[in-house]
Amino acid sequence: MFVRGFRLFIVPLALLGCGGDDTAFIESFEDGPSQWEVPGSMVITTINAHAGSHSQTFLEAVGGGDAFTSTFPVTPGRAYYLHVAHMSLGGAGFIGIDLITESPVTLRDQWLIGADAQALSRFDGEPGVWKVYSQPYTIPDNVTRIRIKTEDVRDSESPGVLFDDIEWTTNSEPSL
Numbered sequence: 001m002f003v004r005g006f007r008l009f010i011v012p013l014a015l016l017g018c019g020g021d022d023t024a025f026i027e028s029f030e031d032g033p034s035q036w037e038v039p040g041s042m043v044i045t046t047i048n049a050h051a052g053s054h055s056q057t058f059l060e061a062v063g064g065g066d067a068f069t070s071t072f073p074v075t076p077g078r079a080y081y082l083h084v085a086h087m088s089l090g091g092a093g094f095i096g097i098d099l100i101t102e103s104p105v106t107l108r109d110q111w112l113i114g115a116d117a118q119a120l121s122r123f124d125g126e127p128g129v130w131k132v133y134s135q136p137y138t139i140p141d142n143v144t145r146i147r148i149k150t151e152d153v154r155d156s157e158s159p160g161v162l163f164d165d166i167e168w169t170t171n172s173e174p175s176l
Helices: none
Strands: 023-027 042-045 055-058 079-088 094-101 106-114 131-138 143-151 161-169
Touching: 079 094, 079 106, 106 131, 143 161
Parallel strands: none
Antiparallel strands: 023 161, 042 055, 055 161, 079 131, 079 161, 094 106, 094 143
């Protein structure tokens, strides 16, 4: 059947308000460490916070990741943003993700923001001052889940690092 004068318009769903911004993970530490499956030496502190009254710090420096969130789903090929508030107390730290594929199950990591060149971008704030960082990242093919990981990097003489208001989202601007 043919309908005269009919035009078909294809509009991306995001423009219609469907499939738009998607926040997969948000952590302000106000409700404790319940989203952190492996807390490691993480401590929720009230000494200093970016917003609210709690933030994350560590009792020791551990390489390869110290605290790990529970895993959550992501879409392969989709661009996401990691937003995080960070304050150095003399140390530096890293925040990144573990990338998990389903079949076969494999795990690899990507440091997104950190103390040196092994991360995609660097923490560059002044010690004792909160700074919000945002790092875009496109999920590779076959990766269906991730978990966020944080760690402190310091020598035994240096104080550590604080993280707060961690967000994994498709929105380029942080909501916290």
